[in-house]
Every structure is written in structure tokens, then in C-alpha cells.
Amino acid sequence: MIAPVYAAEVxxxxxxxxxxxILELSINYGILVGYTLHLLFSELGWSQSLQVYLGVVPSVLFQLGVLAMPKSPHWLVMRGRLGDARQVLQKISNFEQEVQQRLANIKSAAGIPESCNDDVVEVINKQQSGKGEWEEMSIIATPAVRHIIDAVFSIHFFQQAVGLDSVVLYSPTIFGKAGITSDRQKLLVTLVVVLTKTIFILVAMFLVDRFGRRPMLLTSFGGLIVSLFTLATCLTVIGHSDQKVMWAVVLSITTVYVAPTLTRDT
Structure with a gap:
């Protein structure tokens, strides 16, 4: 979880x-590439171990990219390196006023006076003095902060509890219950599911700052409720029917495409 925290900071x-x-987009893009390579290697008769070896390439590129990334402004300020933190903020901010505001907020959190403009200052380590943990606990104990923590934990818990990942991972099984029996066809339709999810994440990326996170989250959760209920109902009908119920098959396939595009991209 370091990546989203760092991305939010810089x-x-x-x-x-x-x-x-971008983190969520990258995860789904990696899954999409994995399914595509699996299908390609299956068609060509190549060893699947080669696909695992190919994963080394983006890992090396990622490691090289990390070396060029700027250091965390919070980390620099906590170590008294205000000049370096200011330089980083100037690179990642749009306006000088934003630089000053963000630097002032970080200095306030670190216990550094806002009027201090030295490049290097001495910062008292609260943990060494034994006050850091107690001060953090006293902050968490306030009703406002508890409300924020409850909201954050609830959103992340229910985001995972709804089982969207299981819809993607077990989509071949779901498609099999819906009447698609060929392994190649299952892989193809699963590939389309991941592709659809990736496209919707890309769309949400450009809408989240325009419409806001809360409206998009409420909308996506509403659609998710309808999609999962429809999918469960259709699979129940298919499982208890001796004949192929075409409307249930079509709705099952449709909801498998729709459900993974919700909540995770917001």
C-alpha cells in the first residue's frame, strides 16, 4: 500500500x-496482459513458464523508475530538510502558492513553526521523547478523527467484501454455468471481462476529479447491488432448470461484464 500513499503525497x-x-489501472492492465499472453502461448504451444519469466522485465523497469522518483516531502521535513522538501514540492505542484500551503501543512504536522524558512532545522523526535504514541492516540480519540477512520475502514472493508475479485477470478466457472463449455471460449470471454473493466477504470480516472469521489462511489455501489443480485438470481435459475434458460444466460454474461467495472475504479 506504499504506492497509493506516495502517489497521494506527491x-x-x-x-x-x-x-x-493509475495503481488500479496498472493492476488490471497486468491481469489483461497475463490473460492475453496465456491465450497466445496456448495457441502457439509455448511453455507457460516463459510467461512467468517475462514478468521480470516490468519488475526491472519499475526498480529503475523508483530510483528517479523524488523523495517524500513529509519524510524530508520530518528530518529537518526543509530546503529539499521545498524543491520537491516546487516540482510536483502547479503554483507557488500551493507549494507554500503544502509546506506549511507539513511543517505544522512536524511541529515546526510556520515562520521557519531555514533549509535545515533540528526536529525533535517525538517517539524518542515518549510522547509520539500518546499524542497520536489522543488525536485518534477525538470524535472527528474516529468518524473519518470508521468511514475509511468501512469503505475498504465492504469494497472487498462484495467479492468483485471473485467475479473476475471465477468468471470462467460462471461462464461455464451459463453454458460456455469450451476452455478457449472461457478464456476469451474472461479476457473481454478484464478488458471491459480496464476501459471503465480508464474512464473513471478522468471523471473522478470532475464529479467527485462520493457521487461516483454512490452511483457505482448502486449499480453493483443490482448487478450482483441479478447475477445471483440468474445463476440460481440456471442451476435449478433442466433446460437452457437463454434470458438467464444472457443476463449472467452481461452482469459479469458490468459488475467488475464498479467500485474498484472509484
């Missing part, structure tokens, strides 16, 4: 939602 406020969504 991103300008104007495009913070867009840049934070």
Missing part, C-alpha cells in the same frame, strides 16, 4: 484522483 490536488487511479 500529486497536485488538481489531478490527485487521476494519479491515484
Amino acid at each position: 500529486s497536485p490536488a488538481s489531478c490527485r484522483g487521476l494519479l491515484n487511479s
Whole structure:
């Protein structure tokens, strides 16, 4: 979870939602590439171990990219390196006023006076003095912060509890229950599911900063409720029917495409 925290810290406020969504887009893009390579290697008769070896390439590129990334402004300020933090903020902010505001907020959190403009200052380590943990606990104990923590935990818990990942991972099984029996066809339709989800994440990336996270989250959860209920109902009908119920098959396939595009991209 370091990546989204770092992205939120170094991103300008104007495009913070867009840049934070890149993590989810990258995950689904990797899944899409994996399914595509699996299908390609199956058609060519190549060893699947080669697909695993290919994963080394983006890992090396990622490692090289990390070396060029700027250091965390919060980390620099906590170590008294205000000059370095200011330089980083000037690179990642849109306006000088934003630089000053963000630096002032970080200095306030670190216990550094806002009027201090030295490049290097001495910062008292609260943990060494034994006050850091107690101060953090006293902050968490306030009703406002507890409300924020409850909201964050609830959103992340229910986002995982709805089982969207299981819809994607078990989509071949779901398609099999819907009447698609060929392994190649299952792989193809699963590939389309991941592709559809990736496209919708890309769309949400450009809408989240325009319409806001809360409206999009409410809309996506509403659609998710309808999609999962429809999918469960259709699979129940298919499982208890001796004949092929075409309307249930069509709705099952449709909801498998729709459900994974919701909530995770917001």
C-alpha cells in the first residue's frame, strides 16, 4: 500500500484522483496482459513458464523508475530538510502558492513553526521523547478523527467484501454455468471481462476529479447491488432448470461484464 500513499503525497490536488487511479489501472492492465499472453502461448504451444519469466522485465523497469522518483516531502521535513522538501514540492505542484500551503501543512504536522524558512532545522523526535504514541492516540480519540477512520475502514472493508475479485477470478466457472463449455471460449470471454473493466477504470480516472469521489462511489455501489443480485438470481435459475434458460444466460454474461467495472475504479 506504499504506492497509493506516495502517489497521494506527491500529486497536485488538481489531478490527485487521476494519479491515484493509475495503481488500479496498472493492476488490471497486468491481469489483461497475463490473460492475453496465456491465450497466445496456448495457441502457439509455448511453455507457460516463459510467461512467468517475462514478468521480470516490468519488475526491472519499475526498480529503475523508483530510483528517479523524488523523495517524500513529509519524510524530508520530518528530518529537518526543509530546503529539499521545498524543491520537491516546487516540482510536483502547479503554483507557488500551493507549494507554500503544502509546506506549511507539513511543517505544522512536524511541529515546526510556520515562520521557519531555514533549509535545515533540528526536529525533535517525538517517539524518542515518549510522547509520539500518546499524542497520536489522543488525536485518534477525538470524535472527528474516529468518524473519518470508521468511514475509511468501512469503505475498504465492504469494497472487498462484495467479492468483485471473485467475479473476475471465477468468471470462467460462471461462464461455464451459463453454458460456455469450451476452455478457449472461457478464456476469451474472461479476457473481454478484464478488458471491459480496464476501459471503465480508464474512464473513471478522468471523471473522478470532475464529479467527485462520493457521487461516483454512490452511483457505482448502486449499480453493483443490482448487478450482483441479478447475477445471483440468474445463476440460481440456471442451476435449478433442466433446460437452457437463454434470458438467464444472457443476463449472467452481461452482469459479469458490468459488475467488475464498479467500485474498484472509484
